[in-house]
Amino acid sequence: MAFEYLDHEADVGIRATADTLEEAFEDGAKAMFNIMVDLGRVEPRDKVAVSASAGSADSLFVEFLNKLLTKADKKGMVFSAFRVSINKANDIYKLKATAWGEPLDQKRHHAKTEVKAATYSGLKCWSDSGKHHVQCVLDL
Numbered sequence: 001m002a003f004e005y006l007d008h009e010a011d012v013g014i015r016a017t018a019d020t021l022e023e024a025f026e027d028g029a030k031a032m033f034n035i036m037v038d039l040g041r042v043e044p045r046d047k048v049a050v051s052a053s054a055g056s057a058d059s060l061f062v063e064f065l066n067k068l069l070t071k072a073d074k075k076g077m078v079f080s081a082f083r084v085s086i087n088k089a090n091d092i093y094k095l096k097a098t099a100w101g102e103p104l105d106q107k108r109h110h111a112k113t114e115v116k117a118a119t120y121s122g123l124k125c126w127s128d129s130g131k132h133h134v135q136c137v138l139d140l
Contacts, residue, residue: 003031015135026082038110042080044100058125065118
């Protein structure tokens, strides 16, 4: 798991780095949910499918995170494990993912800060030296 938090005045920035773009998205999702709960206490018992599409890889990252937040809110769940697949066709990036988690238990999961949304603020997606990086600011 390779993610870090970036200084921001009112919200929090996240950056994930991995060998593949898909793994960077997975680690970015972990970073987001780790702000919300103690990720190590969330058992990957139930799975949920997530899909998203966008005109760029960086926009896809924000769409993915926001779809996860919507699924978590609607189902009353938190997620701790992710598997992402990304394809590009006709200049459109398409993501299919599975998130694993369980119903939120505020005491057992040590609920922390609510994330309202992933934003386009500070949004970047790049690769260098064989690593893929994604970052954005989360609205708390």
